Amino acid sequence: MLDRLKRDHLKSARLTSVRRLGIGVAALAIAGTLAGCGLAPATSYVPDAAPGSIRPIEGAVGAEVTVTGRNNTEGLILGKMAVLAATAAGFTVSDLTNVPGSQPTRTLMLQGDANIIWEYTGTAWLSFLGHTEGIPDQDAQWQAVHDEDLQNGLTWGAKAPLNNTYALAVTDETASEYGLSTLSDMAKVPVDQRTYCVEPEFNSRPDGFTPMLAHYGLDRGTPDGVPESNIGLYDVGAIYSATDAGECTFGEVFATDGRIDALGLTVLADDQKFFPAYNVAPVLNTETLEQFPELAGIFEQFSPLLTDEVMRSLNLRVDVDGEDPADVAFDWMAENGFITAAP
DSSP: OOOOOOOOHHHHHHHHHHHHHHHHHHHHHHHHHHHHTTOOOOOOOOOOEEESSSOOOTTOTTOEEEEEEESSHHHHHHHHHHHHHHHHTTOEEEEEEEESSHHHHHHHHHTTSOSEEEEEHHHIIIIISOOSSOOSSHHHHHHHHHHHHGGGTEEEOOOOSOBOOEEEEEEHHHHHHHTOOBGGGGGGSOGGGOOEEEOHHHHHOTTSHHHHHHHTTOOBTSTTSBOGGGEEEOOHHHHHHHHHTTSOSEEEEETTOTHHHHTTEEEOBOTTOOSOOOBEEEEEEHHHHHHOTHHHHHHHHHGGGOOHHHHHHHHHHHHTTOOOHHHHHHHHHHHTTSEEEOO
8 A cells, every 4th residue: 555636627638638648658568567576467357338228428429538447356357347338338448457566546537547447445545645644434535535635636536435455354154153253252362262363564553453452452462361382373265274274363354355255264342342343445646536526426336245255255156166357357247237238
């Protein structure tokens, strides 16, 4: 995670050609970066889409918009949804998803080289806008980042319920055995079974593991709290299988990871609101939105349906079942009637 303009209408015509050149340069730079890492260039494959409940916007035919997004599973699925939605709305869409890292996508948006991205409220607040503490209340966090980013020429659309923040999970069997559904319930587990698998960063963050335990009334390093011997450090990808295998009772996870469902894990609710909010929302170039205000309504059609549970099921189809993110995005959009298959 990691930083932040505005233009007036008199400049827009002259900036269009500059932006297109910027997009080309950015795309070449990104492709070079990917190739240097041994990865494939950004996959621009998206099934052909036609309007469903998303209808063409007046003036969109012939207008160009660029969608960007990061090169992780969730970023790809959401990015492809945005490409499909903008296509159904009548735009000519440049697909600049699959960008490595959050800072390059932020730069593309700030420089006007991309018009649409799905972004996380906590990422923008803490990494891009430089605040030191997140806001656990999801509505307050969205409002704060929305208001501050306006000065950067970016307008945040309505947030989705999807909140991809830190979380702790247990196996379904453990949840049933001890009656666990919230982080407050950690205290129900006997000390000798109160074991944790966490990644090193979360373990050492000033807003991470140790203060989280204290927030929930458990003292780290004490015999009746969480003894140091009860804490194991793992690579983030190994935590899911380690938790499933019983190497620890509580595993640090991300709330929308598909492996949660694949392994039968139960995510414990952050009932005392310790973790910052990381709701995802469409972020639009303000100038583009002023020209096509109906764009906000396009995303408002499907953003409210993007919950943690929905995103986990979609991520699972890619990470576990091996499906293409674009196909997964298309299927979900079509099943919900937002788009149809092009004739």
